[in-house]
Amino acid sequence: MSRPFAPLSRLLHWTMAVLIVAMLFIGIAMVSSLSDYHRLVAIHKPLGIAILVLVAIRLVNRLFNPPPPLPNGMPGLLRFAAHASHWLLYGLMFALPLVGWGMLSAAGYPIVLLGAWHLPPILPHSDALYAALRPLHTVLAFALFATFLAHLGAALMHALVFRDGVFRSMAKF
C-alpha cells in the first residue's frame, strides 16, 4: 500500500488518460458535427490506433511493473469494484480501437492514419458486419465514458474521503 506505481506505469496512465478523454469528446462531437466533422475524424482514427498501441504496451508493462496492492483495510466489495472496473477499462481500451478498425474495414473505407500512411483492413467488406459493428462502437464508447466517470469519482474518493494513499500512488509527479 505504501508503494507508488512505477514511473513508466504512471507515465502510461496519465498519457492515456489525456488521450482517451480527448478521444471520447472528439468521438461524441464528431457524430453530430457538420463543419468540424472531417477535422475530428482525421484526428479520431490515428488517435485510436495510438491508444491501441499504448494499451498493448501498458498491458506488457503491467507484467513487469505490477500495480501496488490495495490498502489492507479496504472492504471486499470495494476491492472487487476496483479490480473489476480496471479490467473493464483494459477490455474497452482494446475493444474500442479494434471495433473501430474493424467497422471501417467492413465499410470498405481506407484506414488513413496520416498522409499516405494507412492500415490494411482487418475484416472483409460487408454491409452486415458494418451494420453490427458501427452501433457496437457507440455502445462501447458510452460504456468507456461511464467507466471513466466511475474511475474519476473513485479516484477522488480515495484522494479526498478515504485518504488511503491509493490516489497518491498514481498521482505522484
Place this chain on the structure above:
Amino acid sequence: MSQPEPQPESDYSLSALLRPASLLRLGAIGVVVAAVAGSFAWAAGWLSPGRLDQKRIINGFEAVNGPHPGFRRNHAKGVCLTGWFDSNGAGTRLSHAMVFRTGRVPVFGRFALAGGMPRLPDGPAVVRSMALDFSLPDGETWRTGMNDIPVFPVKDAQGFYDQLAAGVPDPKTGKPDPAAMKAFLAAHPEAAAAIARIKAEPMSSGFADAAYNSLNAFRFISAAGTATPVRWSMVPVDGFAPAAKVQGSNGLFEALAARLRHGPAQWHLIVTIGQPGDPTNDAALPWPKDREQVDAGTLTVSALQSEADGNCRDINFDPLVLPAGIKPSDDPLLSARSAAYAVSFTRRAREPKSPSAVQLGAPS
C-alpha cells in the same frame, strides 16, 4: 523514492462517509463528475437541440422523399460502373498523389440520379451524377462524387437544409408549398443565382455525353509542398447531344448500357486551376471560364453492374476519402457532405435491402 505518508486511520465504513466533513467532500466529487458529464453532453450537442447537425440533414431527405429502407438518402437510383483510369502524368506537377503518375489504376463507381427517390422515372431534366473510387497501387483510395451541373445550388449546410425543408411535401396537398420555395430563394439570393446558372446550362442527352463536375474546390499538393486550388471535371469523349424525351422509366440507364455494348465510354479528367481570389469556399459560384486547365488522363468505363451485395451499393462515396497529395479546400460543404453521407451510409447499412430499380439484363 519517498514513501507516501502512512494513512493508518482510513475508514471505509458507511458511518464515516456520513460525517459532515465527508459529505462535503462527496458533494464536491459529485460536482466534478457532473461537470465532466455535462461537458460531454455539451460536446455531443445535447444541450443545443435546435442546432443543425448531420442527422437533421438526413432526416430532411427522409421528410422530402419518404422512407426508402436500404437506399441512399440522396442519389438513390443508380447503377454500378467498373473501368480504369489512365494517367498521362500531367497532373504530377500539381499533385504528388500516386493517381497522377503515368500509368493505369482500376476504378469502380456509380452513375445515379440526384434526389432521394430510388424509383424515380428517368427524365431529361434530372441531375445525373458519377461517383468514383480509384484504387491506388499502394492501397490508398481516392473517392469523388460529381454532378452534371456547373455549380452547386447552395454554398453551405444551412442553405442546403433550408432548400430541403422548402421541398418537404405539404401533408394536405402532398406537394411542396410553392411559397416555401419562394421564401427560401428570397432568403438565399446566392441560391437563386446558382439555380439560374444551372438552368442556363444545356443538359446532355444521357449519362455517356454528360460532363461531371466536382463542384467543390480542393487543394492539390505538389511534391515540393505547393498547394494549388483546383476543381475537376470528367469531360466526355462522346459528343454532346442535347437532352430529349426519355423512353421508359429507366431510359437513361438503358441507353447507357446500350452505349457500352458498342465499346467503353471515356472521359478526360480536366483539372481547373484556381487563381488567387477565385472562390474556394463557395461551390455556388463559378470560376472564370479562362482558367488554365490540365488534362490529367482518361477514365474508361467498360461495364455496368446492377447494385447488389458488396458492390458499389455498399460503398460510401465520401468526397473526403482522399489520397496524400489531395486535400480539402476551405469549402464548408465538403465536411458537411462527408458527415451527412456517413449518416446515410450507416442508416441504410442497417436496413433490409430490396432490389434496385435498374436491373441490367444480359447483354443482347
